Amino acid sequence: MPRFLGDVELPKDPPYFHQLRRAVRSHLHRYPAAAVVVGLSGGADSLALTAAALAEGVGVHAVCVDHQLQPGSDTVAGQAAATACRLGATAEVVAVHVDQHGSMEANARRARYAALHEAAADRSIWVGHTADDQAETLLLRAARGTAAGMLPVTGQVHRPLLPQSRAATAAACAELGLQPWQDPQNTDEAFARVGVRQRVIPLLTEVFDRDVTGPLARAAQVAAEDAAALDAIVxxxxxxxxxxxxxxxxxxxxxxxxxxxxxxxxxxxxxxxxxxxxxxxxxxxxxxxxxxxxxxxxxxxxxxxxxxxxxx
Structure with a gap:
């Protein structure tokens, strides 16, 4: 294990960071890549992914998308880019325009991925989705009438941390002394995903008297794999x-x-x-x-x- 990532000294035997590195190593075994683009928001998931990729010897170019939807969003994106550079990555801030008509969340996602694809060219795009995101996606889509999940790879987009928990990425950042950005929208229950995260999953955990994130994430993976198999036939x-x-x-x-x-x-x-x-x-x-x-x-x-x- 390297002693430093860029200017950041690594602690001795950080268990959560080791866990994420193993996930990245496993992903690289299946999908080798010398250099990738990481969609870096500055949050714990994408920050931990950036660090784990660098520690595994992957050349990382971090793209920090400024959606221009919140005051100071340019500062947040700039700080994320600066942290990526401290870790030894290259980085850029890309400001995008988000259509104000229709679903703001969906429009922001489209604008973000368009920016990532433009920056990536023929490189893989790595994003920090976790098992928690997978579980939330299943519940959100089921409420709209379809059972769906995410695959580790969809086209050019890779999700190396999909089997890992959100708690693990936060703990890994703490081990490295990194301070992730806390997006205020992640606590705004005007967004359906936040309501699922803060109310529905805790309620299901209480009802079943155990953590339901893992089983939900596995069900979402099965749904995604089934859908991919049918898509290949069609x-x-x-x-x-x-x-x-x-x-x-x-x-x-x-x-x-x-x-x-x-x-x-x-x-x-x-x-x-x-x-x-x-x-x-x-x-x-x-x-x-x-x-x-x-x-x-x-x-x-x-x-x-x-x-x-x-x-x-």
Whole structure:
């Protein structure tokens, strides 16, 4: 183990940091990388990921995205970049514009990942999602009608700490003497994820008299793996017709989701059910809205035996 990460002296035998290093080492065994881009917010998860990656010999370029949604956000991003440089990484601050219409959380995520992809070019993008994020994602998506989770790798995005707990990343930062940024939005229950984190999971823990984060995270992983397997079977779905009406429901839903993604439509439990009815319960119903904007709705309609996507 190195004695220093950049200018930061490492303590002797820090157990939580060792745990995260092993997770990174395991990820690198499956997905080798000499250099990566880390999405660094300055919070404990991404800060611990940055340190663990550097300790395992990975060249890290930290991208600190300033969403410009809170006073002083530029200072927070700048401090995160400075900490990354102290650890021996290179770093940059990228200011993004977040669309004020619709879901602020979803719009910020889109803007953040667009910035990360632009900075990464052909390098992997590492983000600090943990098992806690996995469990929260399962509950949030289940409440909206779909069981879903995150994979360790989705395209260019890697999640080396997905099996680790949020408590472990906070403890690792404490071992290294790093002070993560505490985002005030992480305690604002106006955000559904915060409500799940602060109220729902503690209640489930009380009801079952044990920590439920691990089992929820494992269920989310299984859901994500099942979905990926079905996606691989379905592949690209530019066209769709009544020939798939007799297929198993799970396979047909994945075909519909792939069809909607191909044409830029929204995929959620409601749209999937209504588009599915165009195939399996056809009685002349009108088009199904699947997205668009105030100027024009994106709709799916049945024409003969086929589904077509258009605007109205």
């Amino acid at each position: 592949g690209e779905q530019a066209e769709l017709g009544e020939e798939c009406a007799g297929e198993p429901d799970a396979l047909r839903r994945r075909r519909i989701a792939a069809f909607l993604h191909h044409h830029g439509g929204a995929v959620n439990a409601g749209t999937l059910a209504r588009v599915d009815a165009l195939l399996t319960d056809w009685h002349g119903q009108g088009p199904v809205a699947v997205g668009g904007n105030a100027a024009a709705r994106l709709v799916v309609r049945r024409v003969g035996a086929r589904l077509e996507v258009g605007s109205e």
